[in-house]
Amino acid sequence: xxxxxxxxxxxxxxxLPLAFLTGEKPxxxxxxxxPPARTNPNSDxxxxxxxxxxxxxxxxxxxxxxxTVTFGGPSSPQLPAFYDPNVRYxxxxxxxxxxQTTDIPIVFSFGRESGTSDGAFGVRVxxxxxxxxxxxxxxxxxxxxxxxxxxAGLVDDPFFFDSQGLTDTRRTGALSFRNDRDFFGAQNIxxxxxxxxxxxxxxGANELEFWTFSExxxxxxxx
Amino acid sequence: MAxxxxxxxxxxxxxxxxxxxxxxxxxxxxPPPEGTELVTSVVPCLEQVVPGTGKRVVDxxxxxxxxxxxxxASGFPNGRRLEDPVIDVTLxxxxxxxxxxxxxxxxxxxxxxxxxxxxxxxxxxxxxxxQGNPPLSGSDTAVSFDFVDAPDDQxxxxxxxxMPAISPALVAPQRRNEYNDxxxxxxxxxxxxxxxTTQLQVLHEVLVDDFQAAGLTSCALVRTL
Numbered sequence: 001x002x003x004x005x006x007x008x009x010x011x012x013x014x015x016l017p018l019a020f021l022t023g024e025k026p027x028x029x030x031x032x033x034x035p036p037a038r039t040n041p042n043s044d045x046x047x048x049x050x051x052x053x054x055x056x057x058x059x060x061x062x063x064x065x066x067x068t069v070t071f072g073g074p075s076s077p078q079l080p081a082f083y084d085p086n087v088r089y090x091x092x093x094x095x096x097x098x099x100q101t102t103d104i105p106i107v108f109s110f111g112r113e114s115g116t117s118d119g120a121f122g123v124r125v126x127x128x129x130x131x132x133x134x135x136x137x138x139x140x141x142x143x144x145x146x147x148x149x150x151x152a153g154l155v156d157d158p159f160f161f162d163s164q165g166l167t168d169t170r171r172t173g174a175l176s177f178r179n180d181r182d183f184f185g186a187q188n189i190x191x192x193x194x195x196x197x198x199x200x201x202x203x204g205a206n207e208l209e210f211w212t213f214s215e216x217x218x219x220x221x222x223x
Numbered sequence: 224m225a226x227x228x229x230x231x232x233x234x235x236x237x238x239x240x241x242x243x244x245x246x247x248x249x250x251x252x253x254p255p256p257e258g259t260e261l262v263t264s265v266v267p268c269l270e271q272v273v274p275g276t277g278k279r280v281v282d283x284x285x286x287x288x289x290x291x292x293x294x295x296a297s298g299f300p301n302g303r304r305l306e307d308p309v310i311d312v313t314l315x316x317x318x319x320x321x322x323x324x325x326x327x328x329x330x331x332x333x334x335x336x337x338x339x340x341x342x343x344x345x346x347x348x349x350x351x352x353x354q355g356n357p358p359l360s361g362s363d364t365a366v367s368f369d370f371v372d373a374p375d376d377q378x379x380x381x382x383x384x385x386m387p388a389i390s391p392a393l394v395a396p397q398r399r400n401e402y403n404d405x406x407x408x409x410x411x412x413x414x415x416x417x418x419x420t421t422q423l424q425v426l427h428e429v430l431v432d433d434f435q436a437a438g439l440t441s442c443a444l445v446r447t448l
Contacts, residue, residue: 031384034391035399038381043396051381058289058302065291068305068350069384077355085371088378092406100286100407111370113362121360122368136368140361142347151348154357158305158343158350160336179333185340186354193348202293209288211385211407215378217371 031055032073032159038220048221049075050084051214054189055159056091058210066195067091069108069212073189074157081154081190083110083121083139086217089192093210095203104129104201108152108192110139123152123192129200149195157189259448260435262427265420268442271321276300280316284393284419286407287385300386305343305350309387311335317423318430320440328439380404393422 032054033040039052049072057068069089072082088109092102107126113119125135128148137143140153163183201208255261269281276283283290283300291302299307300316311329319328330337341351383403384390394402398418405414427443434441 031382031388031390035382035403036396037400038403048381053382053384055387056289056303056384057305058291059297059304060291060293060302061297065293066347066349068348077353077357080358081360083360085369087381088371094288094407098411099288099290100411109370111368113365114367114369120362120365122365122370124368124370138361138363138365140359141363149347153348153361154353154359155348156339156341156351156354158339160308160339161310162335179336182336182340185336188353188355188357191348191350193350195347198293205294208291208293209286209407210291211286211288211383213383213403213406214381216381217373217378219379220381 046222048087048216049073050082051087051216051221053089053212053214054157056210056212057158058208060198063198064195065198065201065208066193067106067210068158068191068193070155070157070159070189070191071214074159074184074187075189077186077188079188081121081139083123083152083190085109085111087214088217089212089214091194091210091212093201093208095201095206095208097206099207099209106194110152123150125150125194128194128196130197147197148200150193152192153190154188155191157184157187159184159189255448257448260431261446261448262424262431262441262443263446264444265423265427265442267444268317268423268427269420271316271442273300273316273326274321275326283316284386284389285413285416286410287383287389288407289385303387306338308333308335308337313386313388318427318434318441320442323440389419392426393419395422 036043039047041047054070059066091106093104121139131146135145143150160182162181308330311334315326315328
């Protein structure tokens with residue numbers, strides 16, 4: 001690897017001192033296992049994986065805006081998704097000034113098939129502009145209602161970063177990064193995706209702001 | 224939109240307090256040896272405009288939201304696509320002088336893996352299929368589900384996210400709960416401005432010699448003792 005790359009890789013090692021566990025290995029990420037006192041096994045004996053948001057993605061084209069939230073990962077390929085009925089997730093959208101206030105709160109939650117204790121999981125989405133009532137359907141299926149598409153399920157973790165290089169560099173003091181090594185490769189994560197006609201969010205020429213948060217019923221998870 | 228002068232002054236005050244140990248009875252630190260590269264300010268890094276966006280770095284991280292201008296093409300930092308190399312871009316805009324370098328300086332190396340290990344799907348929901356054969360929980364027949372409906376005040380915040388890596392990279396661990404309990408309103412009120420500046424200052428102090436060795440120009444103000 002070129003010297004400049006090695007020097008810069010060292011920079012990255014210091015920039016992202018975020019440790020979290022994936023299986024048994026500490027690693028860094030966008031927002032995985034943050035805040036550590038609530039979601040990181042290194043700092044919390046009862047980490048709340050289901051409420052641990054990893055990333056928010058927002059894309060658009062001429063017709064739609066697509067929002068994706070990942071959480072509960074990265075996780076081993078043999079593990080199931082995190083569908084916790086006591087956690088709810090909100091995507092907050094601001095489409096008018098001031099930019100820091102929420103104009104459209106879109107709320108996601110999960111629940112078991114009615115009358116069962118181990119049945120299939122469903123997802124419910126509330127407060128979707130232009131949708132009559134809630135969007136409800138099975139996880140791991142594409143749901144469509146009033147021009148909106150929703151998906152919730154286990155997917156490959158889309159985040160890519162050489163966090164093993166960070167771990168090795170911190171442990172040895174020697175630069176150990178590789179740009180052909182993706183710690184999040186071969187790892188899964190739970191996600192929900194919602195695609196909305198852009199005119200449901202668009203407000204003239206106003207810029208849009210997006211952020212997401214998770215909440216647990218009754219307070220912090222304690223096992 | 225945050226007032227430029229007030230934001231800069233708050234951040235500058237936070238930095239000044241950090242360097243001068245405001246409100247502290249601690250003894251003055253031992254001066255660093257001659258020849259040390261001393262980062263005197265990272266405010267220029269936060270104030271610099273990111274090429275192609277018309278926005279300052281500080282406007283992209285405060286408040287901690289993903290900003291989207293629908294009249295422009297989608298792609299980080301105008302939104303965030305699955306395939307965007309957000310870490311390498313973020314590193315460039317907070318560490319490098321954007322009058323000399325571009326936001327893709329690290330992407331072009333590349334510094335980190337340049338893409339996901341699995342291709343994203345062309346059709347909704349776009350994310351790649353899960354790895355392995357994990358147990359699944361969906362159903363083609365279930366139509367009714369039981370959801371928890373409780374008053375809002377019974378739900379307690381756990382986590383929040385906007386721009387990638389702001390909390391993990393620029394907020395000290397002891398303030399992460401506070402940061403995640405807050406929101407864009409608190410961000411815009413500069414509650415965490417000095418925190419972000421302080422952490423960025425610390426990172427620059429550690430990395431400034433690496434930038435020089437790599438032939439890169441830091442956006443921070445640096446003085447050689």
